[in-house]
Amino acid sequence: MKILITGTPGSGKTSIAKELSKLLKLPYIDVKKIIKNNPETIDKKELGELIINDKLKKVLSKNLPNSCVFETHLIEYCPKNGLIIILRVNPLVLKKRLIKRGYSKQKIVDNLEVEILDYFTQNIKSNKVIEYDCSKGPAKINALKIKKLIQAKKYNKGGLKHKLSHIKKALF
Numbered sequence: 493m494k495i496l497i498t499g500t501p502g503s504g505k506t507s508i509a510k511e512l513s514k515l516l517k518l519p520y521i522d523v524k525k526i527i528k529n530n531p532e533t534i535d536k537k538e539l540g541e542l543i544i545n546d547k548l549k550k551v552l553s554k555n556l557p558n559s560c561v562f563e564t565h566l567i568e569y570c571p572k573n574g575l576i577i578i579l580r581v582n583p584l585v586l587k588k589r590l591i592k593r594g595y596s597k598q599k600i601v602d603n604l605e606v607e608i609l610d611y612f613t614q615n616i617k618s619n620k621v622i623e624y625d626c627s628k629g630p631a632k633i634n635a636l637k638i639k640k641l642i643q644a645k646k647y648n649k650g651g652l653k654h655k656l657s658h659i660k661k662a663l664f
Contacts (some may be wrong), residue, residue: 493518494556494574495642497563498612500603502589503579504626504634509563511635518644521562526555544569564584567612568607575620578612579640582627584661 495518497509503548512540526548527533533548548569555570556562561586564570581589581606613623622641626634 493559494571495561496567496570496572496574496576497561497579498565498567498570498576499579499626500586500607500612501565501595502583502586502593502603503581504631505565505579506572508579508626508635508638509561511631512638513561515635515639516561519557519560520546521560523552523562523566528553554637555567565612567615572612572618575622576616576618577644578616578621578623579626580623581607581625583607591595594650610650616649619647619649621647623648623650 495512495516497505497512499505510520519615519641527544528546528549533544535543535545535553538542546569548566552569553571555642562570586607587600587604590603595603613621624634624638626639
């Protein structure tokens with residue numbers, strides 16, 4: 493089974509994906525490495541960010557094995573024929589994580605908006621989705637909890653909402 497781990501930057505995608513791949517004994521695929529090894533997927537670099545093109549869809553479909561764990565926030569280019577895990581984060585926690593990473597104020601606001609507006613939930617058509625709040629706890633514990641949700645097939649698309657008070661504090 494293909495398992496896509498997605499969410500905003502700072503949600504813990506890489507750490508949780510690596511832990512989950514160990515627990516499930518599936519290979520971990522680093523989409524960033526695939527992009528780096530396939531320069532035709534990059535249109536240009538703008539303000540320090542890579543601008544990805546549609547060729548990534550074809551490259552991923554060729555390079556992803558049938559059973560694997562992979563992570564990215566570039567969901568529009570990913571195959572959606574497996575399980576999708578959306579990592580959600582309390583906006584206050586996310587803001588602290590992004591500040592710690594040294595993100596610009598605008599980039600922090602942009603990513604908070606993505607989280608608050610449920611971008612990933614709204615843009616994934618599959619119902620084979622697990623939304624998981626990873627605001628607390630280390631990646632290893634979160635991965636164990638996600639494994640249990642996978643085994644129990646506890647799909648919950650649209651099941652997580654943020655408190656308005658957290659949203660206001662994070663943005664203002």
